Amino acid sequence: MAPDADMQTRRAMRFLLTYSLLGMVAAAVIIWFFPGVLGLPGEPLRTITVQQAPETAAGEDGQPVREQGPASYADAVDAAAPAVVNIFTATRVARGEHSMYDDPLFREFFGDRDQDEEQTDTNLGSGVIVSDSGFILTSNHIVEGADAIQVSLNDGRAVEAQVVGTDPETDLAVLAIDMDDLPVITLGRSEELRVGDVVLAIGNPFGVGQTVTQGIVSATGRSRLGLTTFENFIQTDAAINPGNSGGALINAHGELVGINTAIFSRSGGSHGIGFAIPAVLAQGVMESIIEEGRVIRGWAGVEVQDITRSLAESFELDSRDGVLIAGIMRDGPADAAGLRPGDIVLSVDGEELRNSQDLLMRITERSPETTVSIVVLRDGEAFEQELTVQERPTAGELRRQ
Structure with a gap:
């Protein structure tokens, strides 16, 4: 064989061996790290699963039809607006009740007038007719202390209103007007x-x-x-x-x-x-x-506070759930039940408490003379105790206690 032909043969053999070796190395890597590619046993391929929105139906023009909210809320307003009223109040106050009348600069400018003279303070707000009997819900702070209350309807009619009752603790008041053909709002959930x-x-x-x-x-x-x-x-x-x-x-x-x-x-x-x-x-x-004639709520006769981080550490508590009793009203329901300052109330009738507002709501929604079961933590030991709810005193009575 000629020397040139022999050299070409060796080069061809070297080329084939080199790429055969590279192919075997690549195959080994694939088999070792990605056995699932060749159907071999081992870890399955990792896949990514996403939650895909369904395909949007096409309209007559072939374009996707997308759901939209209402373009207008006019129907909702038409249904509710006639029952929403304007409220105007007037309150007579003696001039001397205003601190500005004690200001020497004010008195020098306006003169030393009789402080017993009366002036009228006005206020405005809104209300909602909730009954065709003429009952209106509004905010207590609008009508509190008012000597005269006028209600103006959306249809232009106006009438004087009387206060049926108020609840300062929720800032609500109920008014009554005497008028026919009243629009009434629908109460939602x-x-x-x-x-x-x-x-x-x-x-x-x-x-x-x-x-x-x-x-x-x-x-x-x-x-x-x-x-x-x-x-x-x-x-x-x-x-x-x-x-x-x-x-x-x-x-x-x-x-x-x-x-x-x-x-x-x-x-x-x-x-x-x-x-x-x-x-x-x-x-x-x-x-x-x-x-x-009044709002009747349940009452436990306790002063409470939330469990802070420092309190949880001092009481060696695992969490900040529960309510700390800071004070007990004498002869109140909690006093009769044997509770003490320093007790921690964990639940009421099986409902766990997260903060003082939870306890307030759980108790006030109970009718007076209702007995509730509470779980109390005292000195690291939890026990169950019954408490008979009484009627909650008014805000003024509570302040005097």
Whole structure:
């Protein structure tokens, strides 16, 4: 064989051996690290599973048809707005009751007038007609101490209103008017509200006239805000301004889900944080006022506080659940049940407590003379105790105790 032919043969053999070796190495790597590729036993291939939205149906034009919310909430407003009223109040006060009359500069400018002279303070707000018998729900702080209350309907009619009863601890009041053919709002199920639901606020902000604003439910069950004793607020970003208090918060169907009561603001205007009393709570207060003449609630006769981190450490608690009893009202239900300051209440009738607001709500929703079972932690030992609920005294009576 010629030398040139022999050299070409060796080069061809070297080429084949080199790539055969590389192929065997690659095969070994695949078999070692990815046995599933060749159907060999071993770990299965990792796959990524995602939740994919279903395909959107196509319309007549072949384009996807996407679901949309209503383009207008006019039907909801038409259903609810006639039952939302404007409320104007007048209160006679002696000039001497204003601290500014004690200011020497003020008296020098206006003269030393008789401080016994009366002047009239006015206030405005909103309300909601909830019964064709003429009952109106509104905020207590609008009508508190008023000498005269006028209600103006959306249809232009106006009439004087009487106070049926008030509940300062929820900032609710019930008024009554005598008028025929009254529009009435439908009460929705506020307990079914979800964060993200569309809501509309209807009222009389700044006295400009009935106004509708739209937003969503930002949160539910808001408490410990320091606004009222019993707090279970709906939070919304629908614009609420002074004059909206007592007005309606409705859902997209025009049903009442809350009574607007307060805003969080540093300037007095709307910052997108408003609060409404749930309709289910307002309805219970209204019915109690109309039927009983007052709001009847249960009472345990205790002063309580939340379990802080430092308290949990000092009591060697595993969690901060429960409520610490800081004080006992003499001859009250807790006193009769043998509870002591320093006890920690863990549950009421099997419902665990996270904070003092939980205990307040669990007890106040019980009727007087109802016996509840509570679990108490004392000196590291838990035990069950029965407590007979009494009727809660008024806020004034509680302050005097």
